[in-house]
Amino acid sequence: MTEYQPGVxxxxxxxxxxxxxxxxxxxxxxxxxxxxxxxxxFPAVWMLAAVVPLFAGFEGVLQGAQxxxxxxxxxxxxxxxxxxxxxxxxxxxxxxxxxxxxxxxIHVQSLVGAAVTGAALYLLAVAVPPA
Numbered sequence: 651m652t653e654y655q656p657g658v659x660x661x662x663x664x665x666x667x668x669x670x671x672x673x674x675x676x677x678x679x680x681x682x683x684x685x686x687x688x689x690x691x692f693p694a695v696w697m698l699a700a701v702v703p704l705f706a707g708f709e710g711v712l713q714g715a716q717x718x719x720x721x722x723x724x725x726x727x728x729x730x731x732x733x734x735x736x737x738x739x740x741x742x743x744x745x746x747x748x749x750x751x752x753x754x755x756i757h758v759q760s761l762v763g764a765a766v767t768g769a770a771l772y773l774l775a776v777a778v779p780p781a
Contacts, residue, residue: 652717652730656740657748659717660727664734666714673710679703684771687780694775701768708760720756723749 652662661669680703687697713719722728722737726746729737740746 654728654730654738654740656742656745657752659730660722660740660749661713661717661719662730662734663732665719665722665729666717668734669710669714669719671710673707673712673714676703676705676707676710680707680767687775691780694772694779697772697775698768700771701764704764704767705760708763709756712756712759712763716752716756718752718756720753723753 652659654660680700683700683703684697686692687694709720723746726740726749727737728740728749729735740749
């Protein structure tokens with residue numbers, strides 16, 4: 651079992667699996683958007699719609715990989731169990747601040763990843779327009 655560490659680790663294996671699944675789903679939706687743009691010959695600008703599911707994909711995968719849930723940090727809770735069924739409140743103010751800082755870092759990383767990938771998809775659609 652993993653141990654809670656403020657600003658470092660606030661989820662265990664059970665919650666990690668949920669985050670990875672969410673991330674994969676986000677990336678799958680983004681891929682579906684990209685395929686739809688080409689399959690239905692939508693204008694290249696529609697490729698930017700992939701940014702939202704890309705953000706979800708990056709959020710999920712980064713949270714799983716870093717063993718840290720940004721939502722839990724905001725709520726002031728943690729669950730480092732393997733079962734994903736043992737939530738506890740973070741009572742220390744310094745620990746809550748450390749968790750919130752980590753959550754912001756994950757959000758920024760996800761936003762940058764989604765923006766860069768979305769821009770690359772858009773530029774690809776401009777360079778190789780849908781038929």
